Amino acid sequence: MAKRKATGKTEKVKQVVFSALLEALNEIIGQDGKMSVIRFAGLGTKYAQVRPSLITSLPKTDLIRLTTAMNRLLGYGSKALLRETGRKFAIYLHPYGYSLETLIEKMKKWIDGTWDITIKKEKDGFKITVNNDPLFSASYIWAGFFEVAAANSSPDGAKFVASEVVSKREQPSTTFELKKQ
């Protein structure tokens, strides 16, 4: 179950986040692959076609179920596909390319909860920490996501490669390093 706020409301996620993630899945593993993940997550057929709405919200628990299913089905031996899905996820969230900082700010607004992302600029890139991961420690999805978002921030169009450097499952938090290629 999603954590409840003091107001007693169930935590929600803007529908645009679901539509971007599902569209990314559709592009990487096809319509049947996307439906396999939805079925495995135990989510209904309403998730077969989700419009990219910023008005409508869906339960955060469903996002957790979706990313957990992705990790279970794609995580073994298919991490490159998860990373590619993360890259497409960032693109579908904003096809014209938000900067890393803007995209993260928007993600914080679109996904309820006490989660947080901190960005530290470094000489050749960034160090990014995700606390209370709303994507349920889906680190390969994040890695691809950050790579695209960081490239959008780069004035010289440089490409970045993300690697997971610290992962604390008990908290949970994950730190990534993004280095210029």
Added chain:
Amino acid sequence: MADKEPDFVFKIAVIGDYAVGKTSLIARFIQKKFLKEYKPTLGVNLILKEISFKDKKGKELLCNLVLWDIAGQERFSAIRKLYYKGCSAALIVYDITRVDTFNNLRENWVKDYTENTSGEKIFIIIGNKADMTDLRKVQTEQGEKLKKDINAVDFIETSAKEGTNVEAAFMNLIRSLLKQAGEQV
């Protein structure tokens, strides 16, 4: 879903030309039913199946099979290579009533799979639709010969429609994988 952590996780590709019966074989194995209508796979169907296997000493081994039922159509050939990564084994399927599906197995599918996976290649050749004896175009001996030629661990003719040998095909593959992992099965 079992609470126990699996002893083994195997990613298994199920490949072959379109309409040879890949999805039907999996449906027969997992759901014990036959899919009457043909619906082409778009991309990949993903199925996770937990299987418990007893070794020679009676120890129970829990295996998670992640089955990748990969679209056979030509238009998916580019992305297909990414799907093979991390595969432990493959079931390579042809249709005994269509010679082209048998020829493509040797010329395309085995090559495609071996070129895009690392480590020891474990695969089983399946001649499906064995119930359609009147329409048979590929003889059993041809399948046997191909098994030797390409060093497959097994060759078996199946009928997803009647359920013949389907369970055996999957279990033989798992047994081979467990043997490769050093288990006495």
